[in-house]
Structures are given as C-alpha cells and as structure tokens.
Amino acid sequence: DVKVTQSSRYLVKRTGEKVFLECVQDMDHENMFWYRQDPGLGLRLIYFSYDVKMKEKGDIPEGYSVSREKKERFSLILESASTNQTSMYLCASAQTGNNFSPLHFGNGTRLTVT
Amino acid sequence: AQSVAQPEDQVNVAEGNPLTVKCTYSVSGNPYLFWYVQYPNRGLQFLLKYITGDNLVKGSYGFEAEFNKSQTSFHLKKPSALVSDSALYFCAVRDYGGSYKLIFGSGTRLLVRP
Numbered sequence: 153d154v155k156v157t158q159s160s161r162y163l164v165k166r167t168g169e170k171v172f173l174e175c176v177q178d179m180d181h182e183n184m185f186w187y188r189q190d191p192g193l194g195l196r197l198i199y200f201s202y203d204v205k206m207k208e209k210g211d212i213p214e215g216y217s218v219s220r221e222k223k224e225r226f227s228l229i230l231e232s233a234s235t236n237q238t239s240m241y242l243c244a245s246a247q248t249g250n251n252f253s254p255l256h257f258g259n260g261t262r263l264t265v266t
Numbered sequence: 267a268q269s270v271a272q273p274e275d276q277v278n279v280a281e282g283n284p285l286t287v288k289c290t291y292s293v294s295g296n297p298y299l300f301w302y303v304q305y306p307n308r309g310l311q312f313l314l315k316y317i318t319g320d321n322l323v324k325g326s327y328g329f330e331a332e333f334n335k336s337q338t339s340f341h342l343k344k345p346s347a348l349v350s351d352s353a354l355y356f357c358a359v360r361d362y363g364g365s366y367k368l369i370f371g372s373g374t375r376l377l378v379r380p
Contacts, residue, residue, distance in 0.1 A: 257309030
C-alpha cells in the first residue's frame, strides 16, 4: 500500500512565524500535492509538483511556498503565518501513467495559528 | 473550467436502507470522475473512479456510482447503508489538459442512524 506520511498531526503556531509542513511518500510517485481543507469549501489546491525541483501554483498559493528537493518529499512553507491560514492541510501523491491513478492522501496536519 | 457540485451538505439515512450521495459535474472534454471518503481525523481514501466504459462503476466497501452523461451526474450509491459508512464524502474531477490535479466538491456528510 502507498503510504503518505505527514510529519505532524497537530501544530499550533503564532502569527508571523515561519511554518514548515513536511510530507513524505514511499511509492516513488512523480506527482505530489498540497491541499487545504475548510468546512463548506472542500479541498482547495495550494501547490503541486510533477517532478523534483518542479512546482506549479494551484488555486490558492498566496502566502505559501513549497520545496521539492527529493522525489519522496514535498514541503509546504508558510512564510509568515496568519490566522486565516488556520486549517487542515492534506498532502497527496499520484503516479504518472495512463490509468488515471488516484491520489493517495496523508492523514493531514491540523494547523492553528494564534 | 472543470468543476463539481455536491448539492447536499448532509444526507441522513437509516441503517439497511439504500443511500445516494449526489454529484454533478461541468467539464471541457471527457470527464474523469472520482469519489473519496474521509473518516474523522483522517485523510481522504479513494473509493472509485470513472474514466470510460460501463456507466455503473463498482468500488470499495460496497459502494458504486452511476455516470450519467445527459444529466452530467455521478451519484454515489450503496444498496444497504451501514452505521460505519457515516463519514464525509467528496466528489472530484480531473483537471483539464492531462494534469493529475483533482478538483473537489465541497463535500457531503453522510449520517447513518442505527
């Protein structure tokens, strides 16, 4: 089974702090994604990456950046955390191929910014 | 732009009764549709997908979904609900242009009462 591991289940940070959310997948997937989940809004894509050192903006990239130095790891960075970034953050990975393989998700990191 | 809509915030059903969770889509080109389930404090788990072929797609945990091109719908169904099916369900569509991004609906909470 594919395993996507997010380093923290819960995080509490202060406004203005720099925050790192880490995600590691063990199936050699080319594609990795960061979504945030908010009640009533579903999942919204922040950034994604289709290869090492490659990144693409999603629908809500403002206030975030990402890093993908190794294939298995995709990091989300909040440069200066704000209270409106309090949310559940979900990392996912997917294999490139012709079978439209599904996304595999981690268990999420619930971030609270105070 | 690709999009999906889940018109119901919550669906209530008695255990043993059939359940339907609704999803409609809007796409340019062929729709590639997915259903995911999220249990409390967990990430999303893949249930099933429609790429092409038979309009009735079978998935995990006894769920199935019916693709209807004329009504642009992809409703999730199960003949007999279980209390353990209570969870948050998301419909999603693959983004246009060969990307592996998924665009999610706002989610429907399913509550199965004993």
